Amino acid sequence: MNKNFTYLIIFVLAIITISEMIGFQSIPAGPFTIGLLPLVFAIVITMVLGFKLFRKGFWKKVYSERNINFAGKYLIFIMLPLMARYGADVAPQIRDILQVGWVFLIQELGNLGTVIVGLPIAIMLGLRREAIGATLGIGREGELAYISEKYTLESKEGRGVLSIYIIGTLFGAIFFSIFAPILLDLGFRVEALAMGSGVGSGSMMSAASATLVARMPEMESTILAYASASQLLTSFIGTFTMVFLAAPLQQFMYKKLVKGDK
Incomplete structure (x- = not known):
C-alpha cells in the first residue's frame, strides 16, 4: 500500500473521531436555533488543514495529488450507507x-x-x-x-x-x-x-x-x-x-x- 495513502486513512479516521466528539451543536440565535452537524466540522477542519500554509511534512503527504484524485473519484461510495438509514426511518411510518x-x-x-x-x-x-x-x-x-x-x-x-x-x-x-x-x-x-x-x-x-x-x-x-x-x-x-x-x-x-x- 502506498505510504501516502496510509497517511490519508489515518487522517480521515482522526477527523471523523474529532468531529464526532464535537457532535451536534445547537447555537441559539434569538428565537431560533442553528444546528451544526459533525459533517460541518469535518469539512471545516479538512479545508483549513488543506491550505498551502499547512501543507508541509505530514500534511503534504496527506494532501498529495494521488490522494486528492483518489478521494474525488471514490467520494460517492461514502454516501451509500445514507440510503440504508433513510429506509430504516421510512419503514415504521x-x-x-x-x-x-x-x-x-x-x-x-x-x-x-x-x-x-x-x-x-x-x-x-x-x-x-x-x-x-x-x-x-x-x-x-x-x-x-x-x-x-x-x-x-x-x-x-x-x-x-x-x-x-x-x-x-x-x-x-x-x-x-x-x-x-x-x-x-x-x-x-x-x-x-x-x-x-x-x-x-x-x-x-x-x-x-x-x-x-x-x-x-x-x-x-x-x-x-x-x-x-x-x-x-x-x-x-x-x-x-x-x-x-x-x-x-x-x-x-x-x-x-x-x-x-x-
Whole structure:
C-alpha cells in the first residue's frame, strides 16, 4: 500500500473521531436555533488543514495529488450507507406516507428550479462550463455522481458541482436550521416542512428535521419519517428527473445563452 495513502486513512479516521466528539451543536440565535452537524466540522477542519500554509511534512503527504484524485473519484461510495438509514426511518411510518405519496412526487418538479433560475444567473456572473456542474441540482450526492461520471471531478463542470457541494454543506445546513422554524412560526404544518426538508441533502435534511424536532418533540417519529421519505424519493426519483429533464433542459439553455461554447 502506498505510504501516502496510509497517511490519508489515518487522517480521515482522526477527523471523523474529532468531529464526532464535537457532535451536534445547537447555537441559539434569538428565537431560533442553528444546528451544526459533525459533517460541518469535518469539512471545516479538512479545508483549513488543506491550505498551502499547512501543507508541509505530514500534511503534504496527506494532501498529495494521488490522494486528492483518489478521494474525488471514490467520494460517492461514502454516501451509500445514507440510503440504508433513510429506509430504516421510512419503514415504521410507511402507511401514513403512502396516503400523501402524490405530494412527494409533485415536489420533484422543484428540481428543475436550479436550472431555470440558477443557470442564467450563473452565466451572468461569468461562469461558463462550471455553471453546468453548479446548477444541475443543489449539488448533492446525485449531481456529484452524475457530473463525476460524465465529466470527472477534475473538469470545469466537476469544480462547479464540488464547489456547490461544499458550500451547501457549510451554509445549507445553517440556512435550513433557521428557515424551517421560521416557516413553522408562520403557520406551515410540520408535516409539510418535514417533507420539504428532504431536498436531496443529508446534512440539510438532518439540520431542518433536528430543529423541527426540537420545537415539536412529541412529533419526532413523524418528522423524521416524512423527512426521510422525502429525502429517499428525491434521491431516487430526483435522479431520473435530473437525467431525463434537468440535464437536457440545461444543455439546451446553455447553448442558447452561451454562443460558441461546446
